[in-house]
Amino acid sequence: MxxxxxxxxxxxxxxxxxxxxxxxSKNSIAAAENYVPDVRHSRLxxxxxxxxxxxxxxxxDLRFRNDRAAAEIGLEGLSNDEWLxxxxxxxxxxxxxxxxxxxxxxxxxxxVYNPDLGDGRGFLFxxxxxxxxxxxxxxxxxxxxxxxxxxxxxxxxxxGGVREVLATEMLEALGVNTSRSLSLIExxxxxxxxxxxSPTRSSVLVRLNHSHVRIGxxxxxxxxxxxxxxxxxxxxxxxxxxxxxxxxxxxxSRVVGAVARLGAQWFAAGFVHGVLNTDNITITGESFDYGPxxxxxxxDPNFTAAYFDHQGLYAFGRQPDAxxxxxxxxxxxxxxxxxxxELQPVLETFPARFDEALSVVxxxxxxxxxxxxxxxxxxxxxxxxxxxxxxxxxGFERAFIDMTGGxxxxxxxxxxxxxxxxxxxxxxAIAALRxxxxxxxxxxxxxxxxxPAEPQTMLxxxxxxxxxxxxxxxxxxxxxxxIDAVRAYGRExxxxxxxxxxx
Ligand code: AMP
Ligand code: MG
Numbered sequence: 147m148x149x150x151x152x153x154x155x156x157x158x159x160x161x162x163x164x165x166x167x168x169x170x171s172k173n174s175i176a177a178a179e180n181y182v183p184d185v186r187h188s189r190l191x192x193x194x195x196x197x198x199x200x201x202x203x204x205x206x207d208l209r210f211r212n213d214r215a216a217a218e219i220g221l222e223g224l225s226n227d228e229w230l231x232x233x234x235x236x237x238x239x240x241x242x243x244x245x246x247x248x249x250x251x252x253x254x255x256x257x258v259y260n261p262d263l264g265d266g267r268g269f270l271f272x273x274x275x276x277x278x279x280x281x282x283x284x285x286x287x288x289x290x291x292x293x294x295x296x297x298x299x300x301x302x303x304x305x306g307g308v309r310e311v312l313a314t315e316m317l318e319a320l321g322v323n324t325s326r327s328l329s330l331i332e333x334x335x336x337x338x339x340x341x342x343x344s345p346t347r348s349s350v351l352v353r354l355n356h357s358h359v360r361i362g363x364x365x366x367x368x369x370x371x372x373x374x375x376x377x378x379x380x381x382x383x384x385x386x387x388x389x390x391x392x393x394x395x396x397x398x399s400r401v402v403g404a405v406a407r408l409g410a411q412w413f414a415a416g417f418v419h420g421v422l423n424t425d426n427i428t429i430t431g432e433s434f435d436y437g438p439x440x441x442x443x444x445x446d447p448n449f450t451a452a453y454f455d456h457q458g459l460y461a462f463g464r465q466p467d468a469x470x471x472x473x474x475x476x477x478x479x480x481x482x483x484x485x486x487x488e489l490q491p492v493l494e495t496f497p498a499r500f501d502e503a504l505s506v507v508x509x510x511x512x513x514x515x516x517x518x519x520x521x522x523x524x525x526x527x528x529x530x531x532x533x534x535x536x537x538x539x540x541g542f543e544r545a546f547i548d549m550t551g552g553x554x555x556x557x558x559x560x561x562x563x564x565x566x567x568x569x570x571x572x573x574x575a576i577a578a579l580r581x582x583x584x585x586x587x588x589x590x591x592x593x594x595x596x597x598p599a600e601p602q603t604m605l606x607x608x609x610x611x612x613x614x615x616x617x618x619x620x621x622x623x624x625x626x627x628x629i630d631a632v633r634a635y636g637r638e639x640x641x642x643x644x645x646x647x648x649x
Pocket of ligand 2: 425426435
């Protein structure tokens with residue numbers, strides 16, 4: 147059967163807020179001034195996606211609704227029933243995509259090219275503007291099979307969904323540029339997986355992303371030698387995501403900068419993504435698609451998240467290299483539209499931009515001022531700090547909390563790691579931290595009673611414990627209270643970060 151004819155039926159609304167007054171808006175979205183649908187992806191043409199049908203799930207139990215994220219796109223007023231119909235049954239949102247679209251892409255997986263990828267268990271469900279006018283996607287995970295499912299069932303395990311929610315909440319608290327989990331609904335099916343005790347419970351997740359255009363989306367058209375659509379994709383990516391970019395090389399430069407910054411944010415958050423394939427990297431440098439992720443207990447460059455990453459290709463310390471390699475693949479895709487002699491030097495700015503971003507985000511997390519006009523000095527301080535963190539095996543998040551505002555004696559002596567900090571390994575780093583002035587207001591924030599005395603962590607043992615409660619007793623208390631605690635932590639950390647520094 148031919149797929150349902152697809153077209154965005156209503157003209158997209160650009161700029162300005164408006165109230166939805168159409169007949170379509172029979173639910174509370176009608177009252178939402180901040181809901182600004184703006185379907186753009188479908189204009190790229192039929193070569194970019196396949197219209198698909200969502201799965202018909204036997205049961206829908208709402209497990210997580212993210213009203214904080216929903217408020218940014220005007221959807222926080224939905225009743226729970228409306229929420230289930232849009233994010234469990236995928237009834238179209240008003241003036242939005244009438245049919246979900248499975249997106250087409252290829253990618254390098256563990257450095258091997260795979261032309262057999264694409265949205266195999268997800269689709270693009272809707273596009274809209276957020277409060278700051280950014281084009282946002284609602285994408286799914288576990289919403290049913292598509293032409294790209296291969297032998298997969300198109301489903302997401304409940305544990306996988308729980309893990310993605312916990313990862314995104316923690317990363318957001320730490321100021322990392324991440325997709326958000328908007329909704330998690332349990333779907334009442336039994337799944338069989340090799341990496342979870344099976345049968346296991348099922349779920350469907352909706353995420354809020356700033357773009358689903360991946361490096362692999364570009365790679366597909368290079369592979370197909372379809373330079374016309376490659377050009378369309380570039381034009382779309384520039385117009386919607388990097389409107390100031392002046393051409394292919396400048397576009398590459400923006401992506402290199404955003405991805406370098408993301409790598410630095412992961413570093414300063416002690417985060418290991420686990421699967422840095424080119425289909426998991428978007429051209430906005432927003433982190434997404436969380437499978438076997440882990441946070442570091444202590445700084446260890448060899449720490450590897452995915453059990454199937456036998457060579458440690460995507461280990462913590464190799465993430466910057468993995469990103470650099472992926473960006474080279476994006477650069478290749480731009481050769482037919484530009485010139486390698488223009489692209490190569492842009493690509494090669496990555497290491498310096500990663501180092502610079504690492505200084506910015508690390509000093510930002512520590513609430514310390516930069517050394518004006520002396521990036522080398524910042525780089526030395528940051529290296530000393532991470533060097534001590536690695537050698538001493540101090541708790542990663544604990545050390546950041548203890549040293550925020552500049553390694554004050556009064557705070558270090560109260561830490562459970564006090565003895566470690568007085569030892570040899572930390573001496574040079576602590577002396578250098580003390581020379582550095584805190585950003586205005588940080589000292590007061592750190593000394594106030596609300597500043598966390600204890601770090602919030604999201605280590606694998608904690609995640610397993612949260613999951614145990616759900617799996618054994620269907621007890622969601624630990625999951626919900628962890629999210630509350632992480633959000634409170636994020637609010638406090640936000641007070642010590644200089645404006646504009648996210649991590
Ligand atoms: P990921 O490793 O999650 O980025 O997925 C890699 C590819 O496998 C993507 O094309 C996914 O859509 C697809 N995929 C992963 N799990 C499933 C599944 N259970 N059913 C169908 N496709 C899947
Ligand atoms: Mg993926």
